Amino acid sequence: MSGIRSTTGLISGIDVGGLVDALINAERAPARRLETRLTNTKSQLAGLGQLQAQLLTLSTSVQTLSNRRTFTNLTVQNSGSDQLTVTAKSTSIAGNYQFQSVRLASTQRSLSRGFANTDSQQIGAAGELTLTREGVLSRPSKLELLNSAQGVRRGTIRITDRSGATADVDLRSAATVDDVITAINGSGLGISARTSQGRIILSDSTGLTTSNLSVADLAGGHTAEDLGIEQSVAAATLTGSDIFGVTEDFTFALLNDGNSLRNISGQPDLSILLADGTALAVDLDGAATVGDVLSKINSHESNNGKLTAALQNGRLELTDATSGSGTLTVSNLNQSNAREVLGLTTAPTGGVITGQKLAAGANSVLLRNLRGGQGIEQLGELSLTDRTGATATVDLSTAETLDDVLEAINSAETLAAVPLQLTARRNAQGTGIEIVDTSGASASNLIIADVGGGTLATDLGIAVDAATTSIDSGALRLRTVNEATSLSTYSPRGTGVSQGSFRITDSAGNQAVINITSAERTLGDVLDRINAAAGIQVTARLNDTGDGFVLVDDAGGTGTLSVVEAGGRTAGDLRLLGDSVVGAGGQQEISSRRTLSVDIAATDTLNGIVSKINLIGGTIRASVVNSGSAINGFRLALTSTVAGTAGQFIAEEGALGLDISTQEVGQDALLRIGSNPETGFLVASSSNTFTNVAGNFDVTLKQVGDFAANVSATVDRDGIAKALQSFATSYNSYVDLSTNLTKFDTATQTRAALQGTSAPLTILSRFSALVNIVVGSPGDDVRSLADVGLKLTTGGKLTFDAARLNSALDAAPDQVLDLFAKTDTGFGVQFTAALDGFNDRFTGSLTLQSESLEKNIDQLTERIAAIDARLGVRRGRLELQFANLETILSGLQSQQTSLTGLTNILENLKASN
Helix, strand or coil: CCCCCCCCCCCCCCCCCHCCCCHHHHHHHHHHHHHHHHHHHHHHHHHHHHHHHHHHHHHHHHHHHHHHHHCEEEEEECCCCCCEECCCCCCCCCEEEECCCCCCCCCCCEECCCCCCCCCCCCCEEEEEEEEEECCCCCCCEEEHHHHHHCCCEEEEEEECCCEEEEECCCCCCHHHHHHHHHHCCCCCCCCEEECEEEEEEEEECCCCCEEEEEEECCCCCHHHHHHHHHEEECCECCCCCCCCCCCEHHHHHHHHHCCCCCCCCCEEEEEEEECCEEECCCCCCCCHHHHHHHHHHHHHCCCCCEEEEECCCCEEEEEEHHHHHHHHEECCCCCCCCHHHCCCCCCCCCCCEEECCCCCCCEEEEEHHHHHHCCCCCEEEECCCCCCCCEECCCCCCEHHHHHHHHCCECCCCCCEEEEEEEEEECCCCCCEEECCCCCCCCCEEEEEEECCCCHHCCCCCCCCCEEEEECCCCCCCCCCCCCHHHHHHCCCCCCCCCEEEECCCCCCEEEEECCCCCECCCHHHHHHHHHCCCCCEECCCCCCCCCCCCEEECCCCCCEEEEEEEHHHHHCCCCCCCCEEECCCCCCCCCCCCEECCCCCCCCHHHHHHHHHHHHEEEEEEEECCEEEEEEEEEEEEECCHHHHEEECCCCCCEEEEEEEECCEEEEEEECCCCCCEEEECCCCCCEEEEEEEEEEEECCCCCEEEEEEEEHHHHHHHHHHHHHHHHHHHHHHHHHHHEECCCCCCEEEECCCCCCCHHHHHHHHHHHCCCCCCCCCCCCHHHHHHHCCCCCHEECCCCCHHHHHHHHHHHHHHHHCCCCCCHHHHHHHHHHHHHHHCCCCHHHHHHHHHHHHHHHHHHHHHHHHHHHHHHHHHHHHHHHHHHHHHHHHHHHHHHHHHHHHHHHHHHHHH
16 A cells, blocks of 8 residues: 555645545455465465475485495595506496506507608609508417417416527417517527417527427416427427317407408398208398307208208318208308308318318418408419429418418428428518528529419419529408498598498499498498499499409490599598599409508609608508608608507508618507406407406506506495485484474464474474385395484484494495385385475475465465555545545635625625714
């Protein structure tokens, strides 16, 4: 209501304002009662708001208790923090572990010979510089694969050469067979080690016979035993036992030199036709190992024992038990390469197909994958003549691996059983082989020739008849890319191929746009997409160099075969943006190769070579470094952008004369898990970080450690204690607030905001029941909050005893977890549900009460406003009535004055008369 707007009557002298206010105030009694109700309702709403705010705080504490991670989070104690860091995750498992940093990751770096300057001195020779990690004729075998995948117990071995000299070779940190060979060859003895046909072979070069050539384990170890070389021989050669064998657990990645299986999901991959006409369409979906393949074949619904598939001596063997006019045959289905990967390309004999070797063995490769996958056209015999004139013929008609060839040459003897003085080995680049005459004689040419219809010497590039001491095959182009090659690392950057489109134009001008989507995951998918394109006459196939694929123009037009981007950078990622060339078949070709090839001109400078290499891009970057030397201090530096063994590369320079040598080899980091090298195992990583090792911990290496670090991962008890104390504090704060909001002050005879309401008492009653919850089974160590240190005290408050919690965690940590976080019955889960029942923003009882009070406030406010509005009108009427009264009184007063004046006139007239 507004204040008094009228004043005392001028004529009547009445206190109009006071009289109107009194009348209005008397009539406003209902509004004042409503205002009292409004004040009380607002007070209740504010009280409920305080309760809800405190419940939100309590909810935060309870959610922590209902989270299983609160009771499973680990704290890590690491005695070797100087060599590595260990980080626990939500999936980590408590326990004691031992980790040792064995080797840090390194990145390959190579340097050329020195030059006087970078921008004016010319290279002086023209040719091709190729940078590649493809085609190395040695696939390092992990020690874990040896001895039927039982591995090697690592330790120290003692080697004695024939002079009697000894050396202790520490193999505790060896991860691969290559590591073993390198360690032995670096022992300083007159011994060289190599692998051949799954064996380690030691050759003594001392020329003495003072002692046996021997290898023994030290300190009760088993390393030499497991490596098959625990022997003592009175000879210059110690040949170890066969320690490499394919097992049913071998994955596809370990077969066929890593050229893995391609299969189309949901469709059969292999067709096996039996003699009685039975056809088995074998779907290899879900198969990951050799054993899976055998199971798929043997359990085929149409088999019923007719065909038996088995693993025999590293080969698949199919035995047809049926009879009929047919022939046991195996073929691919749906663009699969299963027949080749599984070695089932051989002809049957007596109803049995004995496949080719599934894997070459330790540090060797299969002949069928050489020459870009063409293999040897015709195996046969080799005629060998060393420079003394000694001659031998070796039969390689059954050879399957490169080791078969090298071993045959190295062990070649004349008819008189005199060894030829020839050494066969991998060449310096590791991509080919070389045959070296060690006789020092010159009586004859070095002669290596095919016999009969064989083509092995020619195909391997070692056919020679010249007065030379050696012959180098050059790169034998081991196939490293096939239809199953993933697109996830195919791009020049070592990353995945981008999704997008590119346009192919054949020599007749026909065009087709090729779309690469997430559905294309392998190189075979890309080849299928291109070959299925309508409108162009282009064939896409694997290339002849084994490191990519090629587009071959079949149109025979006068134009140029070309590829351009049509959206994105897909063509670039597929390495298809090069110029077309005329291939061996006379057709235009565009080749996609993972090998980086750079044409070098004789006039190029170091800076020019750097620009050419970096312009092409890829994972190898070029720069110029200054060695600081006063003479020829500038060198070409080649550095891999990919760390570890995945970033290793080979620089083949031909006659360029750059003399590029490796300064640092790219190696994976090695982490030993376990304190005992013999029983522990090594894991490798391309970076110094290992994820999900041992009990699902992340480990980052800082420096090589001399000893294993003891790592203790225990439940974070401090975190649990803080969570319980936080809950108790929040709970007690709610109890205090609830008490304050419901009390009655007898001194002032005043009520608190929620005094007399049921909500606070209802909530406390519910909370009290939950705090006294009992779970689990009789006999359990932990069944209530009291068992973990939370107890109700006077006033309904909680106290927390950390010592009691620790006792419970010692006795039954799983029961502590279940007490709070078990689904449906856990305290944290139930308390959260109760809080939601009170405080849910949509359905909570306090929320609904608050909404009801807000509606009441709105209604009361509207009713008070309506009364005040009516009384406002009433005041106006009263004020108007009083104003009218003053007007009437004023008129009467004026009339009286007039009458008085007339009376005076009459009296004056009388007086004058």
